Amino acid sequence: MPIELVVPTLETGCFFGLIALALFMVKESAALFNFAVGGLAVVGGMASSAITVGHGLPLPLGVLAAVAFGVALGLCIEVLVVAPLVKPGGGEDHHVVMALVAGLFALQQMAGVAFGKSALPGATWMKGDVLDVGKFVVSAQALIEIAVTLALFVAIGTLLRRTRLGRQFRSIGDNTQAATMLGMPVRRIRLLAFASSGLLAGLAGALFANRAGVAFTSALQFTLFGFLAFVIGGAANVWGPLAGGIGLAFLQALAIYYFGPAALTYVTFAVAALFFALRPEGIFVKRVRA
Template identity: 40%
Template sequence: MELSLVVSGIETGAFYGLVALGYFLFLRATAAVNFAMGAYVMFAGLAYGYFSEDPSAPLVLGLASAFGAAVLFSWITEDLILRPMARRARDEFGAVMAIVALMFVIEQLAGLAFGRRPLLGRELLDGALVVGSLAIDYHDLLALVATLGTFAAVAAWLKRGRYGRMLRAVGDNEAAARALGLPVRRVRLVAVIATGLICGLAGILVAPQTALSFQSHLSFAILGFIALVLGGVGTPWAPLVGGMLVSAIEAASARYIGGFARDYVLLALVILVFSFRPEGLFTVRVRS
């Protein structure tokens, strides 16, 4: 296999891992699987692409709009949808349907705001690193470094940060956390904002790599969720492992079976994981 394909697979896996990390944090904070995650990433990527199309426009405008939109949508999901529903009734099916509805609302908003044509964002860094016959764009290197840095920061925050440790407690047992006097609402808010920032980063990094449309969110949501399922939620690094596995499976199925079989292979693998190891590759260790 060519080295360039390996590099491309790593970049793709890192992106899937970032989306899965968004799922991971939101799940730990709210106990809800947020299928609108792909829509956050899509909207952020389109916002960045829209405001960075003009080379003379300040790049900070695209960055601020991408991060701001993703954080706003993440907050709306938790504060205006999930929390009011939790106060009224523990209706998990209703919560899922409300999130799916929000996902399509964001899709239509993106179509209205940025148009129906695909958008390609400006690279954060120009040029390429040439190693022999292989040329790697500096933007792609930045994306990989930013992804690894994000995972390391989240892992350190959950282990040592004040709100990170409280989030672990809230995610393990919210009722017990409330009984201990932990500020559950504030902890969830911090985690939801962090989720939005991660989705904003994912959108910014992917926008120069592939042309985005207002319907791109469906594949992002599905593949990010599959990465979460494969990796599990036992450690913050698990979503990255899951993302790399999804990327490797994509490449292998396309090479040996055909590109048309990718989705079928991934869905079959998800069924097997749910059947025989629903906790994923990495599980939470509970001390007795």
């Protein structure tokens, strides 16, 4: 693969990683997969594009709108979809999973109604954003997006490992029933988890919409790639989703480079099947002392 494709592939991997991190936040604290994350990313991306490109408003307002939509819709999903169905002891339940999948498609249709059926172009973060590095050029915008992604992972990792709130997240996710019996704020933590998941997904949509625009029909694809990144990276620590996202992006880039765009779907699902069959726990595995 040519070296000039490395940075764009890393950029794609960071997007997959952020979507996977949005899944990780809910899985870590509520033992649920928030499959609606793709819809949240689409709403965030389209809202940001509509505000900045469609109405000519400053980019920070577009990003702020994406984050606000993500947080608000994430909370709505918890209150309207999850809370009425979740078991008192927490954990996965097929009714909750199906409801979250339905929420994904509801958000997709909502984005189409609110922002239109056509793909919206993303806003350019900075003009003249090309840097000469040796014999090839690098997008400064891509470097900013990669840096923001790394900063978010560091912040989330610090939150989960170094703070009382983070310890509550992990304790409740490990054993929701025991946490409930001990009087821990299970519902409040779950609300925070869905809000943070919406924030990350909405921000991911706003950050990476500039690459090829964003269409309302992309919601399922975003969720799928984010979930595969989560599966590849594993849930042992916060860096698993990023490792999985970057790994998935490079596998897809290699497939397209050597076999053409038609191979993308086949390679993606082949990799998913291999991980599900041979290493379902992902690259990073939780170690439990005996």
